[in-house]
């Protein structure tokens with residue numbers, strides 16, 4: 633089957649893989665980024681095929697045949713199709729960890745593996761979709777919401793409109809009726825979850841506990857371990873998940889709550905350090921992305937105001953100079 637999707641990008645790294653990897657993803661999706669980050673860390677060559685969530689491409693028959701849950705990411709390696717970010721990371725680790733391709737987990741049977749797995753399991757359960765949409769819906773729960781109220785409303789109304797889109801798709805593609813019905817139900821549950829302020833508040837409070845454990849872990853690295861990443865000398869899967877969580881908190885305007893230097897000095901230093909990694913830069917430089925787009929639009933708005941101010945200033949100055957000359 634030829635790849636369909638909004639766009640195809642060839643990600644070129646100097647690294648390995650025979651070029652057969654195709655990642656169906658959406659650049660701003662948390663779970664897509666988890667895999668993109670891992671692919672860049674491993675310096676693997678891959679093609680990324682954009683499944684545009686803003687055009688609900690994930691529900692189109694061609695994609696549902698690939699991933700019946702209608703979610704990104706999905707990895708294709710030749711004839712093998714691997715859905716779900718967690719499974720994809722395991723697949724990459726099992727199949728692409730030789731020679732120059734770095735491991736993102738300690739080898740099986742080693743002393744470190746249990747500890748690294750424990751940290752991964754702690755971070756993987758952080759309910760990022762609930763926190764993201766919960767904060768868009770209850771901006772008062774954030775300290776420095778960076779997304780304008782107009783954009784938040786647009787995003788939330790897009791979300792509640794998906795149900796209608798699913799009804800239309802059901803008529804158009806009756807063979808996928810069950811999938812669409814299930815999706816509608818899951819969406820309904822999710823909508824009522826993130827609209828419930830108490831649920832979102834609890835998730836944010838639980839995240840304090842998780843990040844306290846992370847802070848303790850980082851603080852415990854002294855002496856020979858001072859150059860360690862979260863729980864091992866190598867950058868590993870828990871680091872990828874932690875970085876994505878910290879980035880999302882920052883995008884949502886929650887850094888002032890979780891990442892302040894006085895409260896979690898090691899974590900705030902860690903986040904600065906991780907942003908220097910090439911794989912981080914490659915993962916986050918990507919265009920598109922809903923949250924990213926909004927932030928950029930906001931910046932563009934500020935830039936536009938700046939340009940208008942300069943133009944008005946120049947005209948006023950010119951007019952003044954002209955009057956003086958007369």
Ligand SMILES: N[C@@H](CCC(=O)N[C@@H](CS)C(=O)NCC(=O)O)C(=O)O
Pocket residue numbers: 661662663664685690702703704705715716717718
């Ligand atoms: N457990 C899945 C979750 C994937 C997921 O929820 N992806 C979101 C984007 S971040 C998605 O595709 N949402 C579209 C939808 O559910 O319709 C994974 O880890 O890959």
